[in-house]
Amino acid sequence: MNKTLAVLRFELITIFTRKSFLFLAFGMPIITFLIFQVVGAINRNDPNAIDDIIGSSQGVDSDGFVDLGGLITTHTEEIENGMLVPFTDEASASQALDAGEIVGYYLIPENVSESGKLIYIRPDFNPLALEDKAWAIEILVLTNLLGGDIEMAQRVWVPMDLEVTLLAPPKQQRDDSSPITFLIPYITTMIFYMVILGSASLLLNSIAKEKQNRVMEVLMLSISPREMLTGKIIGLGIAGLTQTLIWTSLGYILLKLSGRSMSLPPGLELPVSILVWGLVFFLLGYAIYGSLMAGLGALVPNIKEATQATIVVIFPLIIPMILQSALIEKPFDPPAIILSIFPLTAPVAMMTRLAGGGVPLWQPFLAAGLMLLTALIVIRAVVRLFHAQTILSGQPFKVGRFVKAIVRGV
Amino acid sequence: MHTVKVSHIAKSFGDVKAVTDVSFEVERGEIFGLLGPNGAGKTTALRVILDIFKPDSGTVSILEGPMNDEKKSRLGYMPEERGLYQDITLERCLIYLGTLKGLSKDEARQRAEKLLESFDLADHKTKKVKELSKGMQQKAQIINTILHRPELIIIDEPFTALDPVNTQMVKDLMEELREKGATIIMCTHQMHQVEELCDRILLMDEGKDLLYGNLNEIRKQFSGHAVLVRSNGNLPSIEGVVGIEEHNSSTKLNLDDGINPQDVLSALLEKNVILEKFEIAVPSLDEIFIQAVEEGKQT
Known part of the structure; x- marks a missing residue:
């Protein structure tokens, strides 16, 4: 011992x-700790500094769309707040893209209700570009496919609000x-x-x-x-x-x-x-x-x-x-x-x-x-x-x- | 009573037979030399004795029976080179290893201080071991080996890196420890260093025992019929001398059978030769080893 x-x-x-x-x-x-402090200080002085370093763009983030079949009759909130910009033809959309007013544009073909196919045009190679924004055009198309019923579109988008009642002893819930x-x-x-x-x-x-x-x-x-x-x-x-x-x-x-x-x-x-x-x-x-x-x-x-x-x-x-x-x-x-x-x-x-x-x-x-x-x-x-x-x-x-x-x- | 008894041990590592068949006994209170050239199997034999390696065959009795934990505190072992923590201070290293041998911390500190003083290392005790010279580290290892005053001391190549002054100091220390009753096994390839120290020896070569027994008897066994002479002039021819050869700074006279050294001395004195040295030629351990190896090859 x-x-x-x-x-x-x-x-x-x-x-x-x-x-x-x-x-x-x-x-x-x-x-x-010191590294975090320095990064924090830089961020406080220039909120975009870190984004600049890692290369994220803080500029234009709107997409355009060209409705080739006349499907879009009802405008959703996304058009009102500028996330989606309507264009009458592809030439004007392309011009806006060249001018840097939009980052890309969708072409909504005539037969979209049958095929469900849309075309997205973007000048740079970025497969992840649509990851967090495609929902805007999705909700717009969905609303108009349902005859412009925004409430119905939202119901289809989130079909249920499940409320769970657990009979087992209470335990920690995950959010x-x-x-x-x-x-x-x-x-x-x-x-x-x-x-x-x-x-x-x-x-x-x-x-x-x-x-x-x-x-x-x-x-x-x-x-x-x-x-x-x-x-x-x-x-x-x-x-x-x-x-x-x-x-x-x-x-x-x-x-x-x-x-x-x-x-x-x-x-x-x-x-x-x-x-x-x-x-x-x-x-x-x-x-x-x-x-x-x-x-x-x-x-x-x-x-x-x-x-x-x-x-x-x-x-x-x-x-x-x-x-x-x-x-x-x-x-x-x-x-x-x-x-x-x-x-x-x-x-x-x-x-x-x-x-x-x-x-x-x-x-x-x-x-x-x-x-x-x-x-x-x-x-x-x-x-x-x-x-x-x-x-x-x-x-x-x-x-x-x-x-x-x-x-x-x- | 034997302190160590080794019977026909053998040890191999894969295809390499490090020790083939070795037997010997070490008596209480003696300095025993385990000698032989590099690669002879000495260190492996030592490790088998210490139960560091299990032998493939043969038996070992150490301090009257097989090795156990209780006996570990009764023996001191110094491996060849190193064997000390390099990154801590010398003093802390000695105290720690001393406590593992059963000493209290205070006891270990007091003894370490004394020994460091006598080994001229007191001024270096706060230095890290790796900062010490090789010779200093060797002395520190010796201190560590004897710190707990073991009954049986086993040291592998004790004179490595030591200058002549320190070599002599270690030799004196070994003799002092023997006088105090310790049994010492010295393992070395520097055979000339232990000639005057060892009571008995085992000479090993290629994993086998070559010569074993009392050092003086072995010497007698190998001493030729010759005398060593040094005079201040040329030696005259002496009846019964069949050969003359230079031997270091002396002349070695090989004698004919039936002629004894006393006859040669009388003849030299009769011829008024002024002698500076006259002694019976006794071979050194190195010479005995070479002779024994050659004889072994011939048989």
């Missing part, structure tokens, strides 16, 4: 006095129209991925360095692998948590100092329970991935190969990152549920879902239980492969050897 504590204390002091750690913990949030609904899970995914990976990588680096220095030989003749691993896992886990705590606190303080606040929409307040789950999933995720990284460190001959081999271990953690859109947009579909319960993907996937809200309580409990079991099995396996013979074999890293060593240890 004393030796475990000695290892824990040593790892903590070593990491806390390292310049790179101090920079990452304190320097990064401050630099990020799909709010960007925050999606932003928070995205941020949570990123933070959990970074924090777990960052802390686990500390363990990998520590062991790979000790191998390189050949301190490992001395250590193996001083303490048991279990004492050494336990001390390292706990010590570096505390370091990872501390780093997260520093980021969160600094973020909060800097936000206060800047006179801004981050307000969540009503109904999407993050409950205290998410912090508790956050801690649980961080600790369990770190225990699994930290141990796997330690096992990796034991097998790779040097730090360079260790870095290259990391992808093998962290791949399951990347899966929720790749599928995060599905996790966020369809959090209650089977793939999202499976990913958030499977122990290797759960640390990130479950937190992504929890941040979105509405997850039945049994799911995080089941995920945490399975992760605890996996962590215990992985730690036991890694302790077993942590024999000096494996550590000092000097053989190049092979995925098969790593998997075999872990399975043998189980």
Whole structure:
């Protein structure tokens, strides 16, 4: 126990006095804050400055249309407010386009009621140009196809206003129209991925360095692998948590100092329970991935190969990152549920879902239980492969050897 | 009672046979030399003894039985080069590794300070290990090995990077530790460095034991029938001398069977030769090794 504590204390002091750690913990949030402040200041002085930088146009945004079949008899609000400009023929529309009065124009053919085909003419190549504006011409055509009945057109456009009454116990409701609904899970995914990976990588680096220095030989003749691993896992886990705590606190303080606040929409307040789950999933995720990284460190001959081999271990953690859109947009579909319960993907996937809200309580409990079991099995396996013979074999890293060593240890 | 007993150990790495068949015993309170050229399998044998590597065959008894966690605090091991944290201060490194050997922090600090003083490293204790010269790091490693006063000290290539003054200091230290009852296994390819230190040796080559036993007896076994002589003039011809060869700054007289060194000394004195040196020619360990390898090839 004393030796475990000695290892824990040593790892903590070593990491806390390292310049790179101090920079990452304190320097990064401050630099990020300063960048946002500078960008904010530029924006305040010239609201279009940022748009100018990223190239978005703030000028003309109207489209024209030429009604070739005389369909358009009723003008909608979009014509009144200038979003759509009528032209009598294509030549005048083209002239207006050349003069920069419109950004493009539609040709509404005679047989539009049968074919539904319209032509849009635009001088630049921008396939996404219609993404957020095509609805204006759609509603205009729809209104006139329905004989100019604007109310009917609106009813067809949005056929029903569904009111849902839930008989199940009340749970957090998602407001799909709010960007925050999606932003928070995205941020949570990123933070959990970074924090777990960052802390686990500390363990990998520590062991790979000790191998390189050949301190490992001395250590193996001083303490048991279990004492050494336990001390390292706990010590570096505390370091990872501390780093997260520093980021969160600094973020909060800097936000206060800047006179801004981050307000969540009503109904999407993050409950205290998410912090508790956050801690649980961080600790369990770190225990699994930290141990796997330690096992990796034991097998790779040097730090360079260790870095290259990391992808093998962290791949399951990347899966929720790749599928995060599905996790966020369809959090209650089977793939999202499976990913958030499977122990290797759960640390990130479950937190992504929890941040979105509405997850039945049994799911995080089941995920945490399975992760605890996996962590215990992985730690036991890694302790077993942590024999000096494996550590000092000097053989190049092979995925098969790593998997075999872990399975043998189980 | 044997502190270490090694019986027919063998260890291979893939197709490479690092140790083929090695057996020896180390007695309590002796300095034992595990000698041989580079690549002879000495370090692998040491690692097998220390349970760092499991042998493919054979057995090892260390401090009366197989290696276990309790015994780790009773032995000190210095690997060849490095073996210290590079990015922390020397003092912190020694104290930490000392606590892992069972010392309290205060105890480790006090002992480290004393040893740093005697090794002329006290002024460098706040420097990072990587900032120290190779020789200083070697001395720091030796301090780390003996800090917890182990019963069994195993050191791999102890004289690497040390200048003659520090080499002598380490030799004196080893003798002092032996006098205090420690058992020492020194592993080196610099055989001449340990000639005067070791009580017994094992000479290894290509993973096998070549020569094993008391150093003086091995020397006798390999000493030819010859004397080394140095005089201030030319040597006269002496009856019974069958060959003369230059040997460093002396002359080596190979004697005929039936002639003993005393007869040669008497003959030289009778002829009024003023002698600066007269001694029975004893081969160095390097010479013994070369001779043993050649004999091994012939058989």
